[in-house]
Amino acid sequence: MIKARPSIYDISPYIGGESGDQSNVIKLSSNEGPFGPPPKAIEAVKNAASDLHIYPDGGCTQLRAALAIKNNISADNIVCGAGSDEIIALLCQAYVGEGDEVLYSQHGFLMYAISTKAAGGTPVTAPEENLTASVDALLAAVTSKTKIVFIANPNNPTGSYLKRDEVKRLHAGLPDDILLVIDAAYTEYVDDVDYTDGHEWVEQSNNIIVTRTFSKIYGLGGLRLGWGHGPAHVIDVLNRVRGPFNVSSIAQIAGLAALSDDDFITRALSHNKICAAACTTKLEGMGFTVYPSAANFLLVECDAVDKADAICAALKSRNIFIRQMGGYGLPTCLRISIGTTEQMDIAISAINDYINA
Numbered sequence: 001m002i003k004a005r006p007s008i009y010d011i012s013p014y015i016g017g018e019s020g021d022q023s024n025v026i027k028l029s030s031n032e033g034p035f036g037p038p039p040k041a042i043e044a045v046k047n048a049a050s051d052l053h054i055y056p057d058g059g060c061t062q063l064r065a066a067l068a069i070k071n072n073i074s075a076d077n078i079v080c081g082a083g084s085d086e087i088i089a090l091l092c093q094a095y096v097g098e099g100d101e102v103l104y105s106q107h108g109f110l111m112y113a114i115s116t117k118a119a120g121g122t123p124v125t126a127p128e129e130n131l132t133a134s135v136d137a138l139l140a141a142v143t144s145k146t147k148i149v150f151i152a153n154p155n156n157p158t159g160s161y162l163k164r165d166e167v168k169r170l171h172a173g174l175p176d177d178i179l180l181v182i183d184a185a186y187t188e189y190v191d192d193v194d195y196t197d198g199h200e201w202v203e204q205s206n207n208i209i210v211t212r213t214f215s216k217i218y219g220l221g222g223l224r225l226g227w228g229h230g231p232a233h234v235i236d237v238l239n240r241v242r243g244p245f246n247v248s249s250i251a252q253i254a255g256l257a258a259l260s261d262d263d264f265i266t267r268a269l270s271h272n273k274i275c276a277a278a279c280t281t282k283l284e285g286m287g288f289t290v291y292p293s294a295a296n297f298l299l300v301e302c303d304a305v306d307k308a309d310a311i312c313a314a315l316k317s318r319n320i321f322i323r324q325m326g327g328y329g330l331p332t333c334l335r336i337s338i339g340t341t342e343q344m345d346i347a348i349s350a351i352n353d354y355i356n357a
């Protein structure tokens with residue numbers, strides 16, 4: 001029987017957030033937006049349905065142009081993908097092979113390990129400090145085999161982030177034949193003048209790539225749309241390895257419309273801030289430690305694996321889906337995405353019921 005490369009069998013397949021099989025569930029397990037897709041994106045998709053027989057624009061020309069204007073960057077330095085997962089996978093496919101190492105922090109996003117192994121490489125983790133990536137630990141873990149360093153900024157599932165100076169220090173400490181990938185999937189939620197998603201450095205650098213997604217604040221996770229911003233030589237490589245039509249026409253049209261739906265984004269951001277703070281206060285009042293999160297989810301410490309498992313199961317029995325974080329090396333923690341105020345009230349009162357049972 002034919003076999004795949006050995007590292008493929010070492011991959012634990014990614015398990016997405018559970019959502020049950022009924023329609024009346026509360027899904028707080030995948031950090032999706034609470035308000036559905038942006039109304040302008042829904043309208044655009046409806047209008048585009050009759051053109052589904054036409055292949056998409058393989059270069060995502062209009063979408064890249066709009067992203068360039070919105071982020072004050074060059075369209076030539078952008079490549080779009082089927083989610084930022086695809087950009088992560090393409091980077092590993094292109095730059096990593098047998099014997100190469102890919103470095104990221106201890107509780108970093110799971111797709112870094114999966115894409116590294118899929119490419120035949122070896123994932124290496126650096127310890128975190130206070131559930132935050134440590135620049136010193138990352139730099140200490142760099143070897144002559146390191147090809148890519150990933151940092152999710154903010155990180156999923158810790159919600160923590162590195163400030164601008166720290167990311168700058170990380171980049172300054174890396175040789176320029178190592179790629180620094182700044183995964184900015186949650187950048188829109190960050191409210192700190194000392195934070196940067198890194199776009200400002202990309203076009204002057206040889207080795208910084210920023211990845212972004214439409215799955216979080218833009219509420220389009222089901223469409224699979226993401227993008228990368230990188231130096232010309234990296235974009236050239238990604239354009240060589242990606243599929244010719246890797247982003248569907250519907251995804252391009254919806255993404256373009258979502259970018260112009262400012263009311264939706266403003267509402268989602270304001271809700272996230274208020275609701276996350278209110279939920280943190282309630283959970284802390286119930287005795288939990290809630291780690292500070294700059295994104296659209298909370299990481300809740302339960303102090304014991306059994307307790308985390310039991311709370312997850314108790315909520316699941318009521319069709320409320322949250323996520324136990326064993327897969328990220330945090331088995332005593334739960335990650336709860338910020339849903340609507342009503343969903344959060346129901347979820348928190350179910351946790352309260354469990355504690356007081």
Ligand SMILES: Cc1ncc(COP(=O)(O)O)c(C=O)c1O
Pocket residue numbers: 030031082083084085086109152154155156183185212213214215221224225226
């Ligand atoms: C840190 C991080 N990066 C990337 C992704 C992937 O997002 P996408 O839906 O664009 O593939 C996620 C999704 O949860 C994430 O948390």
